[in-house]
Amino acid sequence: MAQSKKDTLLEHLHRLGLALGTTLDLTHEARTFVDSLMETLSPKLLALFIADNEKSYLRLWEARGFTLPTGVSVSMGLDLWRWLAEQGAILPSEDNPCRCAFANSIEKQVLGVLLVVLPDELAPSIVEVRSFLETATNYFAPILRNIQRYQRLERQLEVQLIQLQQSQQRYRQLVESVPNIFCVLNPSGEIVFVNRYVEQITGYTPEELLGENWWEIFYPGEEYAQVTRLFQNFERGDVKNYEMTLVTKSGEKRVISWNSVNVRNAQGQVVQIIGIGADVTERKQSEIALRESEEKYRILAENSLVGVYILQNDRMVYVNPVMLQLVGYTLEEINKMDYTEFIHPDDWEVVNQLKQHFLEAAENSASKEIRVITKDGDIRWIQVMLVPITYRGEPAIMGTGIDVTERRQLEKQLLQAQKMEAIGVLAGGVAHDFNNILTGIQGYAQLAMAELQEDDPIAHDLEEIQRAAARAANLTRQLLLFSRRQPMKFVSLNLNNTIQDMLKMLTRLIGEDISIQTKLSPDLWNTRADAGNIEQVIMNLAVNARDAMPDGGKITIETKNVQVDTEYCQKYTYARPGKFICFSIEDNGIGMEPNVMERIFEPFFSTKAQGKGTGLGLSVVYGIVKSHDGWINVDSKPGQGSIFSIYLPATFMESIEHEEKEVPQEALRGKGERILLVEDDEAVQEFTARTLRRNNYIVFACRNAQEAVEIFHKEKGELALLIIDVVLPDEKGTKLVEQLIAENSCLQVLFISGYTDEKSNWQKIRGRGYSFLEKPYSVVELLRAVKQVLQ
Structure with missing residues (x-):
């Protein structure tokens, strides 16, 4: 009986093996497996659970002997017998041999679980039955795994298919929406695909182009020869990016920039060409226009008379020849330099502020004058005009530079001349008033001295007054020399x-x-x-040199002939062409700073300690030289001494140098000559009249021209000498002289004045040979001048 049962089980097992694996339908295979077991064993209860390893649970796939619906899921690891009992299944006790459980597993991976409750009559052959069930389960396990793998692959393929469809849809949307031509060609040039943007560029619809030859349609005539060469390069794989001009449906030529990819088969042959083309016609036209514009402006910049440059990222990325010449560097040197290397350090902040101003305020332009240091170390003033630009796609600053060094020197020289002229006018006016006052002080002191005994104690005080007056007179004389209002004899x-x-x-x-x-x-x-004034110049410059060498040194006095040309005059604008004699006084003293040199000719300016000088020495030199139609150049550096060079016009007349003979003191008294004195200053008039009267002259004194004319007519013109101030309150002295001489041609004239300005007609006075007495004058000087005129 046992052998018969065993044979029966083997036969059923054989049939089960033949029945399983005929399909990839899991439901069908599971039912075939369960139905075969039910037919062979007629169990009281059978439950087949199939694992879902991805979600870690078991699903009841087939059930027999109880009413629980299939498809119910339980967690992996749950006690399935207890779970069945909880669901109402009638189960034998745990120790009942008819209660069997088998796991469908391969390589330790649980694929399913089979629970079986056998009928009691199979208890005697339980061993054979269990062996049968285990073998049957092992038959079903690989089939179950294959089906699960297939289903998993099938699901993956479905997902991939959906993704592929979505990708194709996105790809088509992208290709159709991109503002470029997208085309696919076979090796012969036949159009396999082209997007709709092609119509916007060429005028052809995609439907018109599909199946046509791309090259023949768009590149007729000469262009086709280019295509042939291009395709040969395609075959070699040499071409990826290129530009070509195609002909549109309307005959218009458009420049297309292509990016291409070659699709090759397993043998490496090109089977398709995928190309993306962008219409760059307008860009190319703009590039041509830009190149032409750049060339035009390059020609303008290269031939400009002013410096032109472009500053970008603190580098001079462009510099024209004029700017290169101005700074003295080559283009290669400039390109390697930071721009601050040739900007004067004192102007770095100004330039940086300009740059920052452009960046923050977006100003249209700015103009400044800055200093640059040339390659030779010279400092030049440049007027720069700056504008913000975009150069090669990045922000930049374009500037022009004009060398204004000479202009600034001219302005500086003009300002200095105007300042000196203004100071001269002021100094001359002050000196004139002082001379009138000093004439009275000095004169009355001398008159008082004449009345005293030699041992009179007041005499000493009067002498001190005269000495003080003399010092003051010397001071005013220097002011007059500076202001060029001192009469001179050339x-x-x-x-x-x-x-x-x-x-x-x-x-x-x-x-x-x-x-x-x-x-x-x-x-x-x-x-x-004027010999006396030239001696004054030499003496003042010598003293100035001495003071610059407190520890001793050397003074060099040099003379030479100079032919001044226009080039020299362009550098020194106060000069003029011609023949000049130059004498210079050089010392090896302490030298001067630039700020001191700017002021050395100003009256009362001095670097000496208080009380060590009047500050008029060089001012007098300046005034005298100007009065001689000359000029002064000064060259000095701290610690290297100074050179004062005086330029005076040359003359080719024989030199006349003689001293005037003084009239003996005893011969200065008059002989009763009648003198008309016209002086508006009361003190000067009183002193002069008293002096003349004490020395045997008959004096008629008045204060203005009207009074003078009245006296002249009253005395019927019987006058020997007219002493007259150059400037009167109501008339020019020269005009009054002309009027009186017209009535008395024998009338002698002596002009007196503290200075001579434009109103005095000094040139007319000297031109007609009239004598002149400078204020302040002493008793002796007055008497000597009167005697000389009368003789």
Whole structure:
């Protein structure tokens, strides 16, 4: 009986093996498996659970012997027997051999679970039955795994298919929406696909183009030859990016920039060409226009008369020839330099502020004057005009530069000349008033002295008053020299003779610790000059040199002939072309700072300690030189001494240098000559009249022209001498003289004045040979002048 049962089970097992695996339908295979077991064993209860390993649960797939619906899921690891009992299944006790459970597993992976409750009659052959069930389960396990794998692959394929469809949809949307031509060609040029944007560019619809030859449609004539060469390069894989001009349906030519990809088969042959083309016609036209514009402006910049440059990221990315010439660097040198390397350090902040201003305020332009340091170390003033631009796609600043160094020097020289002129006018006016006052002070002191005994104690006080007045007179004289209102007597002089005559005096004046060296040109030209004033210039410059060498040193006095040309005059605008004699005084003293040099000719400006000078020495030099139609150049650096160079016009008249003979003191008294004195200052008039009257002159004094005319007519013109102030309250002195001389041609004239300005007609006075007495004058000077005129 046992052998018969075993054979029966083997036969059923064979049939089960043949029945399973005929399909990939899990439901069908599971039912075949369960139905075969039910037919063979007729169990009281059978439950087949199939695992879903991805979700970690077991699903009841087939059930027999109880009413629980299939499809119910339970967690993996749950006690299935207890779960069945809880669901109402009638189960034998746990120790009943008819209660069997088998796991469908492969390589330790649980694929399912089979629970079986056998009928009691199979208890005697339970071993054979269990073996049968285990073998049957092992048959079903690989089938179950294959089906599950298939289903998993099927699901994956479905997902991939959906994703592919979605990708294709997105790809088509992208291709159709992109504002470029997208086309696919086969190797012969036949159009396999083209997007709708092609119609916007070429005028052809995609439907018109599909199946047509791309090259023949869009590249007829000469263009087709280019296509042939291009396709040969396609075959080699050499072409990826290129530009070509196609012909549209309307005959218009458009430039297309292509990016292409070659699709090859397994043998490496090109089977398709995928191309994306962008219409760059307008861009190409803009590029051509930009190149033409850049070339035009490059020509303008290269041939401009002003410097042109472009500053970007603190580098000079463009510099024209004028700017290169201005700074002295080559283009290669400029390109390697930071722009601040040739900007004067004092102007860095100004330039940085300009840059920042452009970045923050977006100003249209700005103009400044800055200093640049050339390659040779020279400092040049440049007027820069800056505008913000975009250069090669990035922000930049374009600037122009004009060398204004000479203009600034001209302005500076003009300002200095105007300042000196204004100071001169002021100084002359002050000196005039002082001279009137000093004439009275000095004169009355002398008159009082004449009334005293030699041992009178008041005499000493009067002498001090005279000495103070003399010092004040000297001061006003220097002011007049500076303001060029001091009357001068011009004669033809040779400066070599003047310098030689003064050497002994200068040596004593300078001191033993300073040597004087001369370099006098043997063929020096003459100059028309006032001898006394030129001596004053030489002495003042020598004293200035001495003061610059407190520890001793050397003074060099040099003379030479100079032919001044226009080039020199462009550098020194106060100069003029012609022949000049130049004499210079050089010292090796402490030198001067630039800010000191700017003010050295100003009256009362001094670097000496208080009480160590009047500050008029160089001012007097300036005034005298200007009065001689000359100019002064000064060259000085701290610690390197100074050179003062005086330029005076040359003359080729013989030099006339003689001293006037003084009239003996005893011969100064008058002989009763009648004198008309016209002076508006009461003190000067009173002093002059008293002095003349004490010395045997008959004096008629008045204050203005009207009174003078009345006296002249009252005395019937019987006057020997007219002493008259140059400037009167109601008339010019010269005009009054002309009127009176017209009535008395024998009338002698002596002009007196504290200075001579434009109103005095000084040129007319000297031109007609009239004598002149400068205020303040002493008793002796007055008497000597009167005697000389009358003689």
